[in-house]
Amino acid sequence: xxxxxxxxxxxxxxxxxxxxxxxxxxxxxxxxxxxxxxxxxxxxxxxxxxxxxxxxxxxxxxxxxxxxxxxxxxxxxxxxxxxxxxxxxxxxxxxxxxxxxxxxxxxxxxxxxxxxxxxxxxxxxxxxxxxxxxxxxxxxxxxxxxxxxxxxxxxxxxxxxxxxxxxxxxxxxxxxxxxxxxxxxxxxxxxxxxxxxxxxxxxxxxxxxxxxxxxxxxxxxxxxxxxxxxxxxxxxxxxxxxxxxxxxxxxxxxxxxxxxxxxxxxxxxxxxxxxxxxxxxxxxxxxxxxxxxxxxxxxxxxxxxxxxxxxxxxxxxxxxxxxxxxxxxxxxxxxxxxxxxxxxxxxxxxxxxxxxx
Amino acid sequence: xxxxxxxxxxxxxxxxxxxxxxxxxxxxxxxxxxxxxxxxxxxxxxxxxxxxxxxxxxxxxxxxxxxxxxxxxxxxxxxxxxxxxxxxxxxxxxxxxxxxxxxxxxxxxxxxxxxxxxxxxxxxxxxxxxxxxxxxxxxxxxxxxxxxxxxxxxxxxxxxxxxxxxxxxxxxxxxxxxxxxxxxxxxxxxxxxxxxxxxxxxxxxxxxxxxxxxxxxxxxxxxxxxxxxxxxxxxxxxxxxxxxxxxxxxxxxxxxxxxxxxxxxxxxxxxxxxxxxxxxxxxxxxxxxxxxxxxxxxxxxxxxxxxxxxxxxxxxxxxxxxxxxxxxxxxxxxxxxxxxxxxxxxxxxxxxxxxxxxxxxxx
Numbered sequence: 001x002x003x004x005x006x007x008x009x010x011x012x013x014x015x016x017x018x019x020x021x022x023x024x025x026x027x028x029x030x031x032x033x034x035x036x037x038x039x040x041x042x043x044x045x046x047x048x049x050x051x052x053x054x055x056x057x058x059x060x061x062x063x064x065x066x067x068x069x070x071x072x073x074x075x076x077x078x079x080x081x082x083x084x085x086x087x088x089x090x091x092x093x094x095x096x097x098x099x100x101x102x103x104x105x106x107x108x109x110x111x112x113x114x115x116x117x118x119x120x121x122x123x124x125x126x127x128x129x130x131x132x133x134x135x136x137x138x139x140x141x142x143x144x145x146x147x148x149x150x151x152x153x154x155x156x157x158x159x160x161x162x163x164x165x166x167x168x169x170x171x172x173x174x175x176x177x178x179x180x181x182x183x184x185x186x187x188x189x190x191x192x193x194x195x196x197x198x199x200x201x202x203x204x205x206x207x208x209x210x211x212x213x214x215x216x217x218x219x220x221x222x223x224x225x226x227x228x229x230x231x232x233x234x235x236x237x238x239x240x241x242x243x244x245x246x247x248x249x250x251x252x253x254x255x256x257x258x259x260x261x262x263x264x265x266x267x268x269x270x271x272x273x274x275x276x277x278x279x280x281x282x283x284x285x286x287x288x289x290x291x292x293x294x295x296x297x298x299x300x301x302x303x304x305x306x307x308x309x310x311x312x313x314x315x316x317x318x319x320x321x322x323x324x325x326x327x328x329x330x331x332x333x334x335x336x337x338x339x340x341x342x343x344x345x346x347x348x349x350x351x352x353x354x355x356x357x
Numbered sequence: 358x359x360x361x362x363x364x365x366x367x368x369x370x371x372x373x374x375x376x377x378x379x380x381x382x383x384x385x386x387x388x389x390x391x392x393x394x395x396x397x398x399x400x401x402x403x404x405x406x407x408x409x410x411x412x413x414x415x416x417x418x419x420x421x422x423x424x425x426x427x428x429x430x431x432x433x434x435x436x437x438x439x440x441x442x443x444x445x446x447x448x449x450x451x452x453x454x455x456x457x458x459x460x461x462x463x464x465x466x467x468x469x470x471x472x473x474x475x476x477x478x479x480x481x482x483x484x485x486x487x488x489x490x491x492x493x494x495x496x497x498x499x500x501x502x503x504x505x506x507x508x509x510x511x512x513x514x515x516x517x518x519x520x521x522x523x524x525x526x527x528x529x530x531x532x533x534x535x536x537x538x539x540x541x542x543x544x545x546x547x548x549x550x551x552x553x554x555x556x557x558x559x560x561x562x563x564x565x566x567x568x569x570x571x572x573x574x575x576x577x578x579x580x581x582x583x584x585x586x587x588x589x590x591x592x593x594x595x596x597x598x599x600x601x602x603x604x605x606x607x608x609x610x611x612x613x614x615x616x617x618x619x620x621x622x623x624x625x626x627x628x629x630x631x632x633x634x635x636x637x638x639x640x641x642x643x644x645x646x647x648x649x650x651x652x653x654x655x656x657x658x659x660x661x662x663x664x665x666x667x668x669x670x671x672x673x674x675x676x677x678x679x680x681x682x683x684x685x686x687x688x689x690x691x692x693x694x695x696x697x698x699x700x701x702x703x704x705x706x707x708x709x710x711x712x713x714x715x716x717x718x719x720x
Contacts, residue, residue, distance in 0.1 A: 060417025099387030
């Protein structure tokens with residue numbers, strides 16, 4: 001009767017739902033599993049081939065659940081794995097095989113680091129591009145509407161610039177807009193008294209560009225320089241920087257969340273705060289891109305392509321910003337930026353100069 | 358008096374049993390790095406299964422009376438729960454972005470849904486946990502979660518942390534009194550008198566830490582002044598150095614409050630466990646040292662960051678071992694008799710439905 005009964009592992013057997021247990025053997029007989037009591041070898045379960053064996057994780061106890069709801073539990077992982085291998089069910093499984101502390105684990109570490117870096121460097125930007133592409137134009141419009149309304153209510157007051165100044169700047173603006181991809185109607189220039197915001201110009205994702213009276217006064221009649229600044233802002237609009245930054249922040253937060261459970265609460269906080277810093281530093285390359293855009297646009301519109309450099313010189317004089325670009329700075333240092341703009345302007349001029357062609 | 362009543366029998370006094378943690382850093386390292394790798398390769402989808410393996414490892418190595426705990430959640434179950442929560446959040450945020458008036462909608466919905474999600478999450482965590490083949494259960498509702506987490510949290514913030522022990526007490530009572538094992542109840546009632554000493558110690562740590570930060574700030578005042586003056590005219594170009602200063606300030610505050618919070622948590626852990634009972638008789642105990650617990654937590658974070666995360670498995674195992682070894686239970690009466698009586702109750706069994714594990718309160 002008891003044809004070649006084979007003991008797999010020693011452990012504890014629980015009747016269905018009971019905390020009570022009896023010491024037992026897990027035995028295999030003709031392909032079927034059952035549990036037998038250790039003392040009198042009495043069968044505790046019917047032999048079955050439908051017992052469910054929990055997957056191996058480290059060396060925690062294995063659980064064998066029988067169809068009648070009773071459970072056999074054992075610390076003898078090797079016994080169970082040997083049985084699984086014998087019966088052609090792959091032993092401890094691929095994942096456990098990978099997890100063992102062998103030399104190949106060093107390869108897994110390297111692979112994880114490389115792939116993690118690749119996802120951050122290439123996967124994330126690709127996903128951001130995809131999201132930007134899939135975003136209907138109505139989204140940036142609605143994002144912008146709320147922003148200007150809020151700023152008007154809290155910070156700004158109507159412009160106090162003389163009409164002649166406004167007209168002069170608007171005429172110049174029309175010239176650079178004519179050279180821009182969205183064309184007339186794609187951008188709208190507004191003037192506001194900046195209040196706390198001070199001398200500034202910024203672009204909203206829908207093409208709304210706001211310039212403060214304080215900035216116009218700072219320019220002291222140098223309209224071409226203001227055009228350089230406006231062309232820079234048009235660059236932010238054309239290159240969809242705010243949308244990109246939004247998606248990038250969301251993407252990084254998502255990445256952190258996914259590995260979060262495995263890095264611990266303290267390190268998770270550090271990563272989340274650190275990623276905020278990373279998103280800010282992304283704006284450094286965005287600023288440089290917008291600078292180059294300004295150079296291109298100004299050249300096309302027939303202005304001095306490096307006019308924006310005069311704006312930076314003005315800032316340096318008035319505000320004393322001579323800081324070099326450092327690891328923590330999110331904007332390139334002003335001297336670096338000026339140099340990059342002048343270099344780029346020289347290259348573009350060289351290309352369009354008939355004497356050099 | 359004791360003489361008059363006769364010597365206490367072991368059955369009355371009870372026997373004390375400590376938890377143990379059998380996990381090893383080397384072993385968990387493999388599980389951890391494979392989890393990270395597969396999570397990256399599958400663009401995050403595997404993280405649900407990774408969580409199952411991680412929890413099974415920690416529960417399965419937490420041992421009481423020679424037997425380990427077990428974690429029963431399935432990866433698919435967790436993934437579906439996460440997708441539902443994520444989908445809802447995305448939908449809410451899209452609506453809020455499209456209709457500026459509803460910009461606060463996600464916040465409002467999350468605040469209303471939060472207590473419900475917390476209760477569901479606790480129930481999920483309890484029901485997928487077993488010890489000796491019997492599952493835990495959680496019977497708390499959204500109302501209790503609202504009081505403990507939302508009202509308690511608001512009170513803590515509004516009183517600048519002075520009422521934090523009250524909130525801790527509410528949370529402990531909500532979790533402790535609603536927890537069931539085999540249908541039998543736990544009870545928890547940490548007294549404010551047991552919580553406030555840790556709160557004062559934590560306050561002391563925070564004040565000392567802030568004093569150090571303030572001293573550093575005073576020493577570097579001249580250069581700070583320069584930065585803020587340059588930023589007065591507030592063009593974006595000149596504001597970034599201000600942001601760098603703010604970041605440094607933020608990081609030092611993060612460190613100070615992180616340490617103070619850890620000291621407090623250690624004290625709360627002791628007070629909560631040591632006031633907990635099972636079946637009103639079997640008494641739990643936690644005797645972590647606040648100083649040692651804080652040292653382990655802080656050095657864990659530092660080592661993890663310095664090794665770019667590679668020592669995180671070591672850190673996690675180290676903390677789990679310390680906590681388990683400083684937790685125990687006194688079982689009154691015969692252990693075998695107690696075990697013989699405990700059986701699974703209907704509601705907690707066969708709970709293979711989809712539930713939200715978003716708010717994770719491990720056992």
